[in-house]
Amino acid sequence: MSFSSIAILGPGLLGGSLALAVRERMRGVEIRVWARREESAQRARAMGLGDAVSTDAAEIAKGAGLILFCMPIGGMPEVAEQIAGVVERDALVTDVGSVKQPVVERLGRIFRGRAEFVGSHPMAGSDQSGLEAARGDLFQGAVSIVTPEDGTKKETIEAVANFWEKVGCRVAIATPRAHDEAVAVVSHLPHLAAAALVQAALRENPAALDWRGNGFLDTTRVASGPPAMWAEILIENRVAMKKAIHAMIENLAEVSKLLDAEDLGAVELYLAEARLARDRIKKKAIS
Secondary structure: OOOOEEEEEOOOHHHHHHHHHHHHHOOOOEEEEEOOOHHHHHHHHHOOOOOEEEOOHHHHHOOOOEEEEOOOHHHHHHHHHHHOOOOOOOOEEEEOOOOOHHHHHHHHHHHOOOOEEOEEEEOOOOOOOOHHHOOOOOOOOOEEEEEOOOOOOHHHHHHHHHHHHHOOOEEEEOOHHHHHHHHHHHHHHHHHHHHHHHHHHHHHOHHHHHHOOHHHHHHOHHHHOOHHHHHHHHHHOHHHHHHHHHHHHHHHHHHHHHHHOOOHHHHHHHHHHHHHHHHHHHHHHHO
């Protein structure tokens, strides 16, 4: 299935990058962009992101073959209600939210009987945010996880997967629950751990931060992400996050016992196993 018109709702980092990627990789497709504020709409126009740019969501969504929600999870239902009455019956709707179960439940309910909805999550991003950080190659080589519900049409899944492939992604398919449990460990926990490391340093020995090296900055880089967005992600995925947090606490407690025992060999083995696993992961990602 091909799309002659694509609506991007929310021209932030992901939405803006999608518009640029579509412009570069899907020649001839009309790009329609909705922004909540006129200031954002003006910036999108200045960057030439869309053939049509407006603060009227229904105007942008009407007639679009593919509609992408590229905004914070909490704002999606309100905008979905605004456009549900004007979307085409054969339109496909997806999103870029980092948590899938609540999005699939809420938006799936709103669009049921009106358009085909299937969740997506492109694992692409940056410690920078906003339209100014958008770039057309953001999705190149990234994994986009498509999260259909039971009963989602095969052709709908294939059409959404094909779109992500066209903008440069590798595609994986998972249930919303499996997605949320996985990203809690590989995406959400790392962000929280980076923030916790910064907080621990501030509380334990703030003066030591004057001596920090690149290792500290590299390890805590993702803590520079937008706090409001990440707070929402952690709350929305709280069930899987609590499980991941407890697993990490137990893991660190085991290491603490090894230190108490002054077990040099066991500590070295722990670090060696982690190094080997990390090297394998990196090699797989590059290949």
